[in-house]
Amino acid sequence: MKLCLRPSIAILLLGLLAGCAAAPERVILVADDDGTVGRAVVSTSAGSVVLDEGREGTRIIRAKTPPETPTTMADTEITGLFARAIAAKSRTPVRFVLHFLTGGTELTDDSKNRLPEVLNTLRGWPVPQVAVTGHTDRVGSADINYRLSLERASLVRDKLIAIGVTPSAIEVTSHGESNPIVPTADDVSEPRNRRVEVAIR
Amino acid sequence: MPRISKHGIALGLGALLLAPLAAQAADGMVKTSAGAAYIHRQGAKLPAQVGVALDAKDILETGADGAVGITMQDNSRFSLGPNSRFVVEDFAFDPHQNRLAFVGRVESGTLSFNSGDIGKLAPDRVRLTTPLGTIGLRGTALLIQVPNR
Structure with a gap:
C-alpha cells in the first residue's frame, strides 16, 4: 500500500504541528x-x-x-x-534646559546664548515639534507654581518665535513642580528645578 | 443684572487661552513611514504618513513592506517593522494633574521601544503586553517580536 497523504490532510497536519510548536x-x-x-x-x-x-x-x-x-x-x-x-526609529529628541535670573522673567546669559542652537537643531529635523515646558521647584503652592512656569514657558515661546521658529510647531505646557530634575521635599528651594525645557522631537 | 467680577473675566480668558493649547497637543506623531503603514481609528483606516497625529486607542499596522516610527508627547519612541500590529491602549502625559500612562499591546510583528518621561516619573505606569506576556520596564529600550499566528 502506498503511503500517500492527500494535500488537504497534509496541510491540516502541518497546521497542527505549527500549533504545538508555535514560534x-x-x-x-x-x-x-x-x-x-x-x-x-x-x-x-x-x-x-x-x-x-x-x-x-x-x-x-x-x-x-x-x-x-x-x-x-x-x-x-x-x-x-x-x-x-x-x-524605522524616529530621531532621539534633543533637550535644551534654560534658566531664569532669580525671581524674574529674564533668562540668564548662558540660556540666552543657547536659543540660536535651538534654531540650528531645528534645521533639517523632519516634521519638528518644539515642546516648551515650564518647571519650578517646590517653594509655594503647586497651583501657583503651575501658573508661574506656564508664564515662563510662554516667554520662551515668544523668544523662539522672535528668532524665527514657526509658531505652529511650538507647544507650550507647564509641569509646575511635578517634574523635577532633582527630587526634593516640599518647600525646598532648588535652582536646578526652576527651568524651562525646550525639547525638539 | 448679573455682576461679573474681574476675577471671573480673568478665569474666562484663561480658559479660552488654554483650550487651544490642550487641543493641539496630540499624544504622538508619525515621524518615519515606509511601505504600507496604517492607523486604524474608530473604524477608519488612515495612511500612517509622516506628520500624522497618533492618539490613545489608535491601532498601528504595517504590511509586508511596511515600517513606521512614532515619537510620543513624553519623548518616548516606538517603531514597527513589517507585518506588525500595535495597539496604543492608553496614553496620558500631564504630570501636574498626575495623569501618566503608556500602555501598549504588540499583537504581531516586531517593535522597538524607547521609554520617555513617563518611564522616569512613574515607571509602574508604562506597560507593554503581548498575546502571551506582560512587560514592565524601567527607563530603557526594548525589542519585542510576536510571531504571526
Missing part, C-alpha cells in the same frame, strides 16, 4: 541611546524573569509557562530579527 515571542533589552541599560520584567501567568543587561533576551513559549531563562543575544541575531523596526 516563541521574544523580548530583548538593549541599551538606550545614551548607552544606559535599564531593567525590564517579563511575565506570564506562571512567572517572571528580569532582564537587566544589554542584549539580554528571553522567549515566551506559552502563556502558562514562565518566560525562558534569559540569554545574551548576538548582535547579528538581533539585526536579523529587528533590522526594519530599528531602521
Whole structure:
C-alpha cells in the first residue's frame, strides 16, 4: 500500500504541528541611546524573569509557562530579527534646559546664548515639534507654581518665535513642580528645578 | 443684572487661552513611514504618513513592506517593522494633574521601544503586553517580536 497523504490532510497536519510548536515571542533589552541599560520584567501567568543587561533576551513559549531563562543575544541575531523596526526609529529628541535670573522673567546669559542652537537643531529635523515646558521647584503652592512656569514657558515661546521658529510647531505646557530634575521635599528651594525645557522631537 | 467680577473675566480668558493649547497637543506623531503603514481609528483606516497625529486607542499596522516610527508627547519612541500590529491602549502625559500612562499591546510583528518621561516619573505606569506576556520596564529600550499566528 502506498503511503500517500492527500494535500488537504497534509496541510491540516502541518497546521497542527505549527500549533504545538508555535514560534516563541521574544523580548530583548538593549541599551538606550545614551548607552544606559535599564531593567525590564517579563511575565506570564506562571512567572517572571528580569532582564537587566544589554542584549539580554528571553522567549515566551506559552502563556502558562514562565518566560525562558534569559540569554545574551548576538548582535547579528538581533539585526536579523529587528533590522526594519530599528531602521524605522524616529530621531532621539534633543533637550535644551534654560534658566531664569532669580525671581524674574529674564533668562540668564548662558540660556540666552543657547536659543540660536535651538534654531540650528531645528534645521533639517523632519516634521519638528518644539515642546516648551515650564518647571519650578517646590517653594509655594503647586497651583501657583503651575501658573508661574506656564508664564515662563510662554516667554520662551515668544523668544523662539522672535528668532524665527514657526509658531505652529511650538507647544507650550507647564509641569509646575511635578517634574523635577532633582527630587526634593516640599518647600525646598532648588535652582536646578526652576527651568524651562525646550525639547525638539 | 448679573455682576461679573474681574476675577471671573480673568478665569474666562484663561480658559479660552488654554483650550487651544490642550487641543493641539496630540499624544504622538508619525515621524518615519515606509511601505504600507496604517492607523486604524474608530473604524477608519488612515495612511500612517509622516506628520500624522497618533492618539490613545489608535491601532498601528504595517504590511509586508511596511515600517513606521512614532515619537510620543513624553519623548518616548516606538517603531514597527513589517507585518506588525500595535495597539496604543492608553496614553496620558500631564504630570501636574498626575495623569501618566503608556500602555501598549504588540499583537504581531516586531517593535522597538524607547521609554520617555513617563518611564522616569512613574515607571509602574508604562506597560507593554503581548498575546502571551506582560512587560514592565524601567527607563530603557526594548525589542519585542510576536510571531504571526
